Structure formats: C-alpha cells, structure tokens
Amino acid sequence: MPELPEVETERRYLNRYARHRRVVRVQAAHPDILSGISIQALGRKLKGCCIESSRRHGKYLLAGLDSGDWLVMHFGMSGTLAYYAHEQGPPDYAALILLLEGGRDLAYVSPRRLGRISLAGDPEEFIRHQRLGPDALDVGLTAFRECIAAARGAVKAWLMDQGHIAGIGNEYSDEILFHAGLHPGRSAKSLTEAEVGRLHRSMLEVLRRAVAVAANPERMPASWLLPRRGTDSACPRCGGPLHKSKAGGRAAYYCPRCQPR
C-alpha cells in the first residue's frame, strides 16, 4: 500500500543504505516496469553514477544522481526497495537491480509489477508534467481551503485525487476521514469551515504520525482504523461495527456512528 508514508519510509531507506554508492551494473528482470526509457539506455545513464540525494513528491520517490539525472520510482499497488549482500541474491519479484560498489545491491521489488520507473532531468518539470498537486505534507490550511472549495464530488475521492493533493491513497484517506469524523461519501462542497479545518488537521496528523512509525501498522496507535482494515472488527472509538462501502470506485471503511452523513 505505498502511499505517502510508505514512500517516505522507502526514501529514508534509500538514503540510509544506497546513498554515495556507485552503480556498477544495472539488471532488469522485468523491463516492462520501465517507462519512457529502454533498459539499455537506463543502464548507460546509471552506470558509474552515485545516488547523492533523494526527494519524494506524493507517492513518487526521486533519487538524485551525481550526473544531474533523477531516477523516478513509483511503487504502484505493491512494492519496496531491498538492500542486500550481492551473494545473497535478489529477493523474489525484484524488477530492477542496481549492483552497487562494495558488494551490496539495491533492488526495486514489485510483486504485481504495477509500479513504474523512469528517468527525469528535473523534478519540478516532472511534477508539472505528471500534473501532481502539492505534496500533502506541504499543504497549508489556506491552500487546502481554496482547493477544496472548487471540488464537487465526494470528499474521499477528492482526497485521493493526486492532481489536487499528492500522496493520499485509499487506506490513508479512510484514516484521515475517520479522524476528522467525516463520512467518506460527504460531498466536498457541503463541508463547513470547521469541518474543512478538522480534515486538514487530521490529514497532517495522520500522515506525520504514520511517517514517524515508518508506516508500520503494528506500530500505529490502537485508536486507528487502518490496522483493522479488511477484518470485520469494531470501531476503535465507539465499539460499533465498521461499514464497508464504495467511494471513488474503491472500498471505503468507516464507522457510521462516528462518521455520520
């Protein structure tokens, strides 16, 4: 479920283990995950380069190379990075492998192969081209208010639209709405000023806290909804049964008592 907190966790992992290591060779077990570049061209671009910096925008992870290029990774519906000793061999579902100097490798792992890897010259240009909104952690209350005022559909679908705010997916949108006490099917337009304020505060609180626990559901507070997804468990706040409905074409979990329509 790579949404903003998971991708931020991957970014920190990349910084910690792969930064300043030179790429010796590039292997692609599944070249179909590459977007806009061939494996040969990617190999030529990466070979001999070091990853010197990293950025994240929404669900995209960008690794800055000392050549000036940026390796752009999106994890799709599943996927992680793995750093391991070369002789250990790559993990299952490794789609792209960077063999690094020093005998340790970095793999982009994508079990369902819905993620994409590309190369960009400039992060800002990439973000514009992808039509991404501002990163969810960078959106202040004023900008949030202005943006939601122009929305028309359901508030859950609005939260998940990467063109409005980048980084929130299905699971965290449910968590944010639960914290704000808002029904996922409420129309964004119908929210009062106080409700918009609550939604904004919940968004920042949920995302920051999730980043702080490295997006590990086992480390999330017992009062959260997310670790209980998919099970028929009770609302952590009122004990009532959770409901499952559809919003924006995806499953929405919520508590009808704590999140009235």
Add this chain to the structure above:
DNA sequence: CTCCATGTTTAGAA
C-alpha cells in the same frame, strides 16, 4: 475456480 486488493490510466457515459 472465484473474488478481492493498496494505484493509475483510459474510455465512455452523464
């Protein structure tokens, strides 16, 4: 076997 799943893109309908 069937159904569902974290995301995105696209096509078509309204």
Add this chain to the structure above:
DNA sequence: CTTCTAAACATGGA
C-alpha cells in the same frame, strides 16, 4: 469542462 464508472494492467492471497 467536470465527474462517475468500469476496465485494464499483473499477480498473490483468501
């Protein structure tokens, strides 16, 4: 132009 819905993508798990 916006919004909604469904399908497709590839694969694993229940």
